Amino acid sequence: MEHSSRQALEEIRSTLTQMGRDVTIVAVSKTHGPERIDELAELGLRDFGENRYTEARDKFPEVHYQGPLSPLIYHHIGPLQSGFARNLPGLFHWVHGASSVSAINKLARAADKYAQENPAAINKLWPMQYLVQIRLTGEETKLGGMDPAEFLNLESIPENDSLKFAGFMTMGPEDQDPIETREVFSRLRSLRDEALPGGELSMGMSGDWQIAVEEGATIIRLGSVLFGPRKGAPWKKD
Ligand SMILES: *Cc1c(COP(=O)(O)O)cnc(C)c1O
Numbered sequence: 171m172e173h174s175s176r177q178a179l180e181e182i183r184s185t186l187t188q189m190g191r192d193v194t195i196v197a198v199s200k201t202h203g204p205e206r207i208d209e210l211a212e213l214g215l216r217d218f219g220e221n222r223y224t225e226a227r228d229k230f231p232e233v234h235y236q237g238p239l240s241p242l243i244y245h246h247i248g249p250l251q252s253g254f255a256r257n258l259p260g261l262f263h264w265v266h267g268a269s270s271v272s273a274i275n276k277l278a279r280a281a282d283k284y285a286q287e288n289p290a291a292i293n294k295l296w297p298m299q300y301l302v303q304i305r306l307t308g309e310e311t312k313l314g315g316m317d318p319a320e321f322l323n324l325e326s327i328p329e330n331d332s333l334k335f336a337g338f339m340t341m342g343p344e345d346q347d348p349i350e351t352r353e354v355f356s357r358l359r360s361l362r363d364e365a366l367p368g369g370e371l372s373m374g375m376s377g378d379w380q381i382a383v384e385e386g387a388t389i390i391r392l393g394s395v396l397f398g399p400r401k402g403a404p405w406k407k408d
Pocket of ligand 1: 198200221247248375376377391392393394395
């Protein structure tokens, strides 16, 4: 049977209701086409996530949804790279994978420049928001993230009128061991409570979102559970 996004979303929502929790679901649309974003928006999701700038750049203009949830909110969930930071304003509203001060500074400058050049784009989704990605698994993954001690030792956290520091993001351990996963999410929450009480906690993916919600996630990033298995390659316009 074909994957039913409607049914998957209903199950997730009813679990969240049973848990008594209201969290933001970011639907991670990477490798899937713009028509799937339209479909999920029709089902009531407003937040969408992509990890590659080029894929998002080509895909978002092909999204046709114009309903009560417009404008949709786009989240960059891949690592924030200095060389690409200037491309993100105007395309993404949230950036989850910030883990170097120099890249955040580049993003802050780019966001300010974008705001000056595009006053019409400065709407209620402005300023941009970013989350610092923290690495808590001990694994040296390619996905990176800042060490908690490194974060706590920062002299200042970049922000300006166009870019706000909104909280933290992390990834659970790759082997999805439930005990370690819970430990990782709980440590991110403690860091948030210490460094930015009330700030956002972006944690939990298809395989571990319930643990993340139990540990206080405010944003969960769901790909395959909503869209079905990912395609082998990024989406391209043909
Ligand atoms: C792909 C991705 C997700 C979604 O993964 P699923 O396991 O398919 O839900 C979440 N967060 C990040 C950073 C990702 O790259």
